[in-house]
Amino acid sequence: MRLHRNLVFAVIDTLHLIFNEGKYADKEISNTLKRDKRWGSRDRGFIAETTYDIVRWKRLYSEIADVNEPFSRPNLFRLFTVWATLRGIEIPDWKQFEDTPTRRIKGRFDELSKITKYSESIPDWMDELGRKELGKLWEEEIKALNEQAKVILRTNTLKVTPKKLQIQLDEEFIPTKPIKGYPEALELYERADVFKTDAFKKGYFEVQDASSQKVAHALNLEPGMRVIDACAGAGGKSLHMAALMQNKGQVIAMDIFSNKLKELKRRAKRAGAHNIETRLIDSTKVIKKLNESADRVLIDAPCTGLGVLRRNPDAKWKLSPEFLADIKKKQQQLLQNYSKMLKPGGLLVYATCSVLPSENQLQVQEFLNSESGDGFQLQKDEKILAHKSGFDGFYFAVLKKSK
The missing domain is CATH 3.30.70.1170 (Sun protein; domain 3)
Incomplete structure (x- = not known):
């Protein structure tokens, strides 16, 4: 494989924005790919996959290259050099690549491959948390979450x-x-x-990932029902529900972000899903108005997203223990408040794209033990681990409200 200067420089520029300016990898890669109309699919593939790779393996590569954040431009080239050397790609004789220590790179890689936090390129706190919550399964799971996701x-x-x-x-x-x-x-x-x-x-x-496709099916939908997607986002699951209901009945797609609901409307139009109504949650009144009105409620809760690290490798560097603590409080609040929209006899599905029991089973248990959870029974739940399914890590629980 021969390296082309303009493609390598595009990768370096994009890494600078992701690592040093805290930008989101998917957005920055997408912007970079629009930069030069002459780039063919192979060129664009090289930029996207190389950038994602270096983001995914940031901790391992920076340890091998002996560089720290914020990364200067020469240091970003050193990270790129590690990436290329480990893939057996010949380093060109550009001034940016002077004195590449090929043998030392391979030696350091062999040493660090024996330590999970380096070999799987994750922060210390995430490694400790994964071991605490998943025990022996953590090593296999984090390995699977570092593989490229299927489309x-x-x-x-x-x-x-x-x-x-x-x-x-x-x-x-x-x-x-x-x-x-x-x-x-x-x-x-x-x-x-x-x-x-x-x-x-x-x-x-x-x-839409296969694991995510299980969620709408878990609601046991029928045409003509009134269904609430309480954290709809851009509406992947709302669209699936509308299709399973054959466009009959009503899907109320709710979110606190108007831009996401706008995107959902656009997607619904393309899909020909006519039974979706969007509602912005701009006050508690919006929820109260729907008290005991829905046959089904989906709470696809905001979470750490640890189950989808393959798609968002930069999340490893953006997450923090503080964020996890905050999001767990939010998840419980959503369960307590949004469950009130369900009719007696209806089904509530709580779902996350996390693999942590503290965001999943333990949240459901806490809800069932609370006053708001009185009258709800757990019908079933499913823990989907990436290393077992081959798809994203996911969780959902089906709760029935007694009549």
Whole structure:
């Protein structure tokens, strides 16, 4: 593999924004890719994957390169040198790469590979927390969460069957395969820009991980129901619910961020999902108005996102123990307050994209033991670990409210 100066410099510029200015990796990579119209899919793939790789392995690479944050430009080149050396890529004789200690890089890598916090490139506190909460499973789980995520699509059954979508994507040179046990899911054989396809523009699918696709099914939906998606965000699960309800009944998609609900409206229009109504939560009145009005309530709670580190590797460096403490309080408040919108006899699903029991089973237990949880019974819950499923780490619990 031959390195091209403009592509390497694009990676370095993007790393500077992510590491030194605290920007989000996905947004900055997306902005960088728009910089030069002449870049082909291979060039863009190199920039995106190399940047994500260096973000993912930041702790390991900076330890090998013996550099600390904030990273100067020469130090960012040193991180890049470690990345390239470990992949067996020949280092060009540019001045930025003078005196590359190839042998020392490989030696340090061998030494550090024996220590989890370096080999899996995570902060000390995260390693300690993972061991405390997951015990022996932590090492396998964090290893799986450092692998590149698969691209999974969810067929929009309001418009097309999975089989027809598969044929359509084949015609656009994107081969896929169904996944057993996930009725609407298709997995790409290799990464591709699916958003440029006609199938996407026609609203035939959304990109949604297989684990996340389990959540709407857990609600046991029927056409004609009134369903509340209480933390809808940009609405991936709301769209899935609308499809499972065959556009009949009502999905009330709620969030505290108006920009996310605006994006949801745009997606719903493309998907042909007519039974979704968005509501901004700008006061407690919005929740009170819906007291005991819904057949189903989904609380897809904000969380650490530890189960989706493969997609957001920069979250490793943005998370903190303080954030975890705050988010756990928030999760419990949401369970206590939003559960009131459920009718007697209805089902509540609590879900997170975290693998930590303290955000999952323990939150549900605390709710059931509280006054607000009186009258709720746990029907089932599912802990999805990335190293066992091959998909994102996830959790959901189904609670029934007695009549």
